[in-house]
Amino acid sequence: MEMSRLFAPTLREAPAEAEIVSHRLLLRAGFIRKSTAGVYTYLPLGWRVIRKIEGIVREEMNAAGGQEIMLPIVQPAELWRATGRWELYGPEMFRLRDRHEREFCLGPTHEEIITELVKGDVRSYKQLPLLLYQIQNKYRDERRPRFGLMRGREFIMMDLYSFDRSPEGARESYAKMYAAYEAVFRRCGLAYRAVEADAGAIGGSGGTHEFMALAESGEAEVVFCPNCAYAANTEKAECVPPPAPAPATPAADLPPRARVVTPGARTIEKVSALLGVPPTGLLKTLIYKGDEEYWAIVVRGDRRVNEVKVNNTLGPFLELRLAAAEEIEALLGCGPGFSGPVGLPPAVRLAVDSEAAVPAAFVCGANEVDVHWRDAIPGRDFTPARTADLRRVETGEPCPGCGAPLQSARGIEVGQVFNLGQKYSAALSATFLNEKGSALPFYMGCYGIGVSRTLAAAAEQCSDENGLVWPTAIAPYHCVVIPANSKDEAVTTAAARLCAELGAAGLETVLDDRPERAGVKFKDADLIGFPFRLVVGAHSLAQGQAELKRRRTGAEELIPLTTAAAYLSRIVREG
Ligand code: ATP
Numbered sequence: 001m002e003m004s005r006l007f008a009p010t011l012r013e014a015p016a017e018a019e020i021v022s023h024r025l026l027l028r029a030g031f032i033r034k035s036t037a038g039v040y041t042y043l044p045l046g047w048r049v050i051r052k053i054e055g056i057v058r059e060e061m062n063a064a065g066g067q068e069i070m071l072p073i074v075q076p077a078e079l080w081r082a083t084g085r086w087e088l089y090g091p092e093m094f095r096l097r098d099r100h101e102r103e104f105c106l107g108p109t110h111e112e113i114i115t116e117l118v119k120g121d122v123r124s125y126k127q128l129p130l131l132l133y134q135i136q137n138k139y140r141d142e143r144r145p146r147f148g149l150m151r152g153r154e155f156i157m158m159d160l161y162s163f164d165r166s167p168e169g170a171r172e173s174y175a176k177m178y179a180a181y182e183a184v185f186r187r188c189g190l191a192y193r194a195v196e197a198d199a200g201a202i203g204g205s206g207g208t209h210e211f212m213a214l215a216e217s218g219e220a221e222v223v224f225c226p227n228c229a230y231a232a233n234t235e236k237a238e239c240v241p242p243p244a245p246a247p248a249t250p251a252a253d254l255p256p257r258a259r260v261v262t263p264g265a266r267t268i269e270k271v272s273a274l275l276g277v278p279p280t281g282l283l284k285t286l287i288y289k290g291d292e293e294y295w296a297i298v299v300r301g302d303r304r305v306n307e308v309k310v311n312n313t314l315g316p317f318l319e320l321r322l323a324a325a326e327e328i329e330a331l332l333g334c335g336p337g338f339s340g341p342v343g344l345p346p347a348v349r350l351a352v353d354s355e356a357a358v359p360a361a362f363v364c365g366a367n368e369v370d371v372h373w374r375d376a377i378p379g380r381d382f383t384p385a386r387t388a389d390l391r392r393v394e395t396g397e398p399c400p401g402c403g404a405p406l407q408s409a410r411g412i413e414v415g416q417v418f419n420l421g422q423k424y425s426a427a428l429s430a431t432f433l434n435e436k437g438s439a440l441p442f443y444m445g446c447y448g449i450g451v452s453r454t455l456a457a458a459a460e461q462c463s464d465e466n467g468l469v470w471p472t473a474i475a476p477y478h479c480v481v482i483p484a485n486s487k488d489e490a491v492t493t494a495a496a497r498l499c500a501e502l503g504a505a506g507l508e509t510v511l512d513d514r515p516e517r518a519g520v521k522f523k524d525a526d527l528i529g530f531p532f533r534l535v536v537g538a539h540s541l542a543q544g545q546a547e548l549k550r551r552r553t554g555a556e557e558l559i560p561l562t563t564a565a566a567y568l569s570r571i572v573r574e575g
């Protein structure tokens with residue numbers, strides 16, 4: 001391919017809305033263009049990376065026994081009603097009506113439709129296990145599409161579904177997929193970690209893991225134990241309950257609750273400084289709205305509410321969100337900074353995190369502007385409707401497995417595997433006949449890889465100040481050949497010949513034939529991120545050599561033109 005023909009419109013500056021490095025570079029280097037919020041076009045370079053990732057995914061899924069199919073994107077509402085997910089999926093689902101007013105959605109995921117398919121055509125245990133997958137566009141009307149391909153509303157996913165005859169079989173399929181996912185992300189060149197996860201809207205009973213590409217800009221927070229194998233998304237990670245404190249003072253002798261005036265002290269930091277009480281002695285009260293109901297969620301002042309735990313414990317809700325300042329004003333008569341658990345109106349139910357429900361004296365908001373309570377005691381001054389683990393675990397807290405202090409990292413969820421049990425097959429009466437001739441719902445698993453998100457995650461991990469640095473296995477092209485002087489015919493001819501030889505050896509190569517200065521070409525080569533750059537100049541040509549530069553390490557060497565193709569193809573093959 002000649003650079004002069006390649007449709008890779010590069011930009012000097014990335015649009016201001018691109019907040020993270022992968023989004024900026026993919027736009028600047030001409031890999032993608034935005035169509036509308038969360039919807040993108042893949043330009044030739046971007047599409048080539050997608051095809052490479054898909055290729056790796058296909059090889060690994062096939063090797064694990066998967067068979068590729070293609071399911072419909074347009075799916076009838078009835079199927080989703082049968083599993084209860086038409087309502088449960090909420091505003092994230094793209095819904096549409098046909099000319100007869102029948103309801104449909106654009107598939108956000110495909111458990112319903114595949115279960116229906118297998119129900120119709122698989123009858124006997126002898127046909128199991130069955131592993132079916134597809135690579136296709138998915139549609140989710142995300143609340144906040146952002147970071148380019150990271151969180152799109154239309155995105156590419158590989159989804160595989162396993163059907164087994166027993167729980168053991170389902171566990172085997174799960175283990176096989178887990179291993180296949182490790183192979184996919186390793187081959188794509190990602191630094192990743194598999195973590196225990198929350199099952200979210202997919203649900204199911206048998207456990208789930210997420211594969212996290214490690215990156216500071218990642219939306220997910222994970223904790224892991226340096227001592228044992230424990231690793232989990234902080235959405236999921238349990239908090240080890242605090243040992244029950246021995247009451248220092250008999251309850252009857254505890255001081256009564258006292259009102260203190262705290263002008264303008266709307267944050268934990270300000271209240272703490274004003275009253276000289278550490279954040280561990282404060283209660284933080286956040287007001288949430290879950291569908292129709294309001295909940296006051298209380299955690300200790302130094303902790304953060306875990307919304308996934310709130311949703312799983314008090315919901316599930318179609319939508320859970322923080323109440324707006326005006327709503328809190330109307331309910332409590334004060335702004336969010338002064339809300340507290342004492343004397344809440346009946347319209348607001350109270351749930352307290354286990355750690356904050358201990359019989360100790362706390363400072364908390366008094367539901368009155370500029371006022372807090374001192375010595376408010378859980379159980380004496382307020383009684384929660386629910387007490388549960390509702391907070392996020394923090395770095396340094398004890399590992400639930402072995403007690404060692406946990407470490408943390410940020411990550412991008414590039415894949416997730418679920419052991420579903422019989423959730424979907426039971427709801428859709430999808431059964432097979434076992435050895436004894438009795439009908440049993442299939443034991444299912446589902447497994448998703450964000451193909452387009454994997455591209456973005458690789459770009460996020462693999463870049464430097466000059467541009468993208470693609471891992472060779474998923475690079476859009478392996479090499480770029482640059483004639484150092486585009487006016488020197490001997491040089492341009494030798495460069496074209498080299499490009500042809502590399503191509504014949506199976507190396508995907510771009511010849512930068514543009515009448516530009518060498519410096520401009522070098523800059524673009526770095527921006528696009530070709531793993532190997534070969535420069536043919538008058539001087540090296542006279543020696544029968546070209547200059548090879550590796551994008552990742554910056555290492556340069558002179559190599560003979562005659563053996564360049566063999567040399568590079570060996571490097572590429574060996575990864
Ligand atoms: P998230 O928590 O990031 O919204 P999810 O847990 O809802 O993702 P899954 O249902 O597990 O996503 O989908 C499987 C994979 O599809 C995810 O691991 C992720 O890589 C990818 N994916 C999910 N949502 C998006 C999106 N909006 N844009 C791009 N990729 C996505």
Ligand code: MG
Pocket residue numbers: 200210413415416
């Ligand atoms: Mg997920």
